[in-house]
Amino acid sequence: MIKVTLKDGSVKEFENPISYGDIAKSISPRLLQKAACVKADGVVCDLRDMADKDVHLEILSFDDKEGKKAFWHTSSHVLAQAILKFIPSAKLTIGPAIDNGFYYDIDTDVNIDEGMIAKLEAEMKEISKKNSPIKRFVLPRAEALARFPDNEYKQELINDLPQAEDISFYEQEGFVDLCAGPHLLSTGEIGAYKIMSIAGAYWRGNNENKMLKRIYAISFPKQKELDEYLAMLEEAKKRDHRKLGKELEIFDMVDEGPGFPFFLPNGMIIYNTLLEYWREIHKREGYVEISTPMILSRSLWENSGHWDHYKDNMYATKIDGEDYAVKPMNCPGGMLTYKMKPHSYRDLPMRVGEIGLVHRHELSGALNGLMRVRCFHQDDAHIFMTEEQIRSEIKGVARLFDEVYALFGLSYHVELSTRPENSMGSDADWEIATEGLRGALEEMNMPYVVNEGDGAFYGPKIDFHLKDALGRTWQCGTIQLDMQMPERFGLEYVGADGEKHRPVMIHRVAFGSVERFIGILIEHFAGAFPTWLAPVQAVVIPVSEAHKEYANEVLKQLDKAGIRGKVDDRSEKIGYRIRENQLQKVPYMLVVGDKEVADGAVAVRDRKEVLSQAMPLADYIAYVKQEIAERRL
């Protein structure tokens, strides 16, 4: 007797071992139809797997995360089947489900153009229409290898599988693919497909390997769901910071400076306002601020290790015949500043900030609006401290970052990056540094994922990742623990014992790059910045020429109160001017006509409320001043 406990607590009993699919069917045929896979005692399993003992069972559909994965994974097999119909010579490699759909990497010289995409989409639909059953079978290693005599990729995959394991395959309509599963029971459950893009991708993600063609696609049970998804993507594109940045005159890019953004007056207001906030909280946290030169000599970069580890990304120049480089990072300048005078243990921790403009030669294909540029400002700071101070300093920094992101309503995830291959320093130092970071995260109960081998060449790091409008994540904040630079630069402090000691240092940025952070903010707010950040906070709209004088008086009062205002007295109808300022996402529009002139009032129209409400000018000013002072969202 097998007892199956379902998610709702109900229990079903079966005489003999039974497949999870049949269990679903016994509950209702409709449930089976929707089912994509199951979770048995918390482990994701195939519907074909057998329940042979008591089990807690959760039946997953497209609406569940794991169900989606199975659904999309099956979809990728359908894509592969379609590819082989039109490009029989293509070598299949891998075809996993991802967060938003799935892809299949193939090795072929055939160009996947629009005509081919249309053919593939039609064929996938056709395959699903036939609603063919998907079968699983298992082969011993030798036979598995024999299945793919000419496909070195599949051979490699099979050879990498653990020796003991059975090698499973799935088959539909004679199309067979190596796969661990789970998969849907038939192709008919997939109702709509869309190929999203074609891109190159290196085999196994290594740029020394051959570049394959990757076909990105997505699928849904119903056409309507696909349509909704595509509409959602269109909406997200409207938030694109590159589009809004231009429309709202925040920044722009030109061919003359690929990767070098131009900040326009509105962008500079946002930039300066962010830094004003930054300076305020850093002063509170005991930071001082310095500024170090943009160009420094080669010998400095050799000393710091950048010349060896970062040369390809640096812009070099010559001064009086000697090699110099534009700084890609601020730390070496910070080191030299520390060394300008002797330090006592009483000075530590020393928190030294620098809004540094750095230049890095990023690959042309990596550039992306403000998110990835070739010159940017880091809201950098270096903290010099004793080894005992590591944890408390890291915790202080992490708490500060959390405060910053919370102010904007940004959610983030944290990654701990460990020692990369091409790095400097001893194993012992890396161990201390990595455990220092990990320990601080654990003590704070901050959830994190480990990113093996992704640390900086001088130390491990904690990265804070934020999302853009399309859900892509970007590293913003980072806390890097460094025991190499102090060593290389011979930094010292005099301890309580009167002896010289080596300090440990932290490199950290909260915004990361001010440019990237502004890009994130543009998308996060869809250009409608909270009042304290908005380039124009209130626009005064006189009803007619007769009210111009009063409008200018209102502007003067706003100005005196520190509110960024402007008068829109163009000879256009009010509706037109409201629309224009609404599209510019101005938080407040103050309409003034005969009534307002008579009462010393303004008719306030809030960007969000689409309401008009008259109030005395003084009341309005007091209200907005408060809103700005509190940096309200």
Added chain:
RNA sequence: GCUGUUGUAGCUCAGUCGGCAGAGCACUUCCUUGGUAAGGAAGAGGUCGGCAGUUCGAAUCUGCUCAACAGCUCCA
């Protein structure tokens, strides 16, 4: 850098078979003085990303090149 796609007015885009470069919005001027998301008229604006080539003739065909977009690699 690599794979693929795209470059036409400030913006969004049309331009058929290779035959005089277009629309809407924005801009300028004039009329309109209008109470909460587009009032009307006229005007100006372009070496069709750049450089070569094919052709009587190129926005259109070919080659190279620059830039942008999506992804890979890399990264704040």
